[in-house]
Amino acid sequence: MGQLAIRNLTQTRIEGKTLSTSVGKIPSLVIVAAGTGSRRGHLLNLLKEEASFNSRVIAVCSDAERADSKPLRRLQVEQLACPAACEAVRTLPRGDDGAASILIDLSCLARQHIGALFSAIKHLAKQGPVDLQIAYRLARFVKPPLHWSTAIRRIAPVNNDFAGWTAAPDMPIELVIALGYEKGKAIGAAEYLEPGDTWLFVPTSPEGKYLREVQIQNKELLQERQTKLLEYEVLSPVDAYHSLLSLVRGMRSVARPILLPFGPKVFFGLSLLVALVIEEAAVWFVDGENTSGTDMGQPSPHAVIMSCRVEPISASAATTAQSVHLSGSV
Structure with a gap:
């Protein structure tokens, strides 16, 4: 480690x-x-x-x-x-x-x-x-397609190198989701993993219409009381990295951190960077989450x-x- x-x-x-x-x-x-x-x-x-x-x-x-x-x-x-x-x-x-x-x-x-x-x-x-x-x-x-399948065909670590490591497999899962506008994918993944706590990273950028669409597509998840909300600026990856690293460091002693980075791919890269440093952190991938073109x-x-x-x-x-x-x- x-x-x-x-x-x-x-x-x-x-x-x-x-x-x-x-x-x-x-x-x-x-x-x-x-x-x-x-x-x-x-x-x-x-x-x-x-x-x-x-x-x-x-x-x-x-x-x-x-x-x-x-x-x-x-x-x-x-x-x-x-x-x-x-x-x-x-x-x-x-x-x-x-x-x-x-x-x-x-x-x-x-x-x-x-x-x-x-x-x-x-x-x-x-x-x-x-x-x-x-x-x-x-x-x-x-805009995302009007008819977007919400079915999740596969949800798993992106590969073996980022599957996470823990000496206490009985610890609860804490889930970190970076939201995108993939309809139904984030809440479907959260329901599948049944985490103890869920943290949501919401992207902000000069493309303001994207944020509004993220909020629409994730309305149900954003309104859940047990979720904790953080914003990150897509074009300020250094700040986003430090925020994510600090969060994962804080949770790894009490839970198994799983990162689900939807949305802008820069956050997917930042999640992998964090998992390079913190081997307990797993980065997961949901098949078919980005089919909008x-x-x-x-x-x-x-x-x-x-x-x-x-x-x-x-x-x-x-x-x-x-x-x-x-x-x-x-």
Whole structure:
């Protein structure tokens, strides 16, 4: 437990069609989603304007997809199935400073692909420091479909690396749900897991219509008395990370934390980051929760890139941290 630490968190807000400030260190590997749609290549176009950009770029696709994305081909992007992309992460060479460097654009990646890529990052970070940048381009609001199935076909940890760990399996579940506008999915998952307490993270952003739709689609869950409500700003991921980390740290001694990040995928990435640090935390995935086609939507003018270092901590530091945890301090 406590084998990895997240340090040096910063963020760069991007407004409009150009980078107003440098994103800092250009990573050796950039990962985006394959497929069509202007939102998929939008941040990559901006990064390529940086004079020092010479990164390897991989577009992650499903095994059945074909390399037919003309915009990505023009940007000299390799298209790889997720297992091959994960292998590229696990074997990424380190720079002169001993750190590997990766930027992953979560905007349009499938959640299962994000989970697999973060598993590979976890493996890489256990061998040495990883300078990780998480990018997210907000989409323009698109209303969800009128006829949206609320059936949950599968609900489970995103993969084995984020299934959570506990020495006390009889402890109650505490559920952390980041809300989206997937109709019926959040309340269905909450009813399935029967948690002791439920915490709801509600997204706010410049796309104000999205928040109103989130409130409509989750009205019943928001009105339940036992739920506890927190807001987070989609374009302020550093603050959202610290809020989530503090919450999970506080609950892990009395409950088994399960994170269900619906809605903007940046929070899905933040949940995986928290689970890298707190191995008791599980990140779960609900199959079919994102079928609205918003990933094919138009990019908004608003984006953010969060930077951090993921690195192993020494055995002595891990022992000290565990002792502090067992004493009741967090």
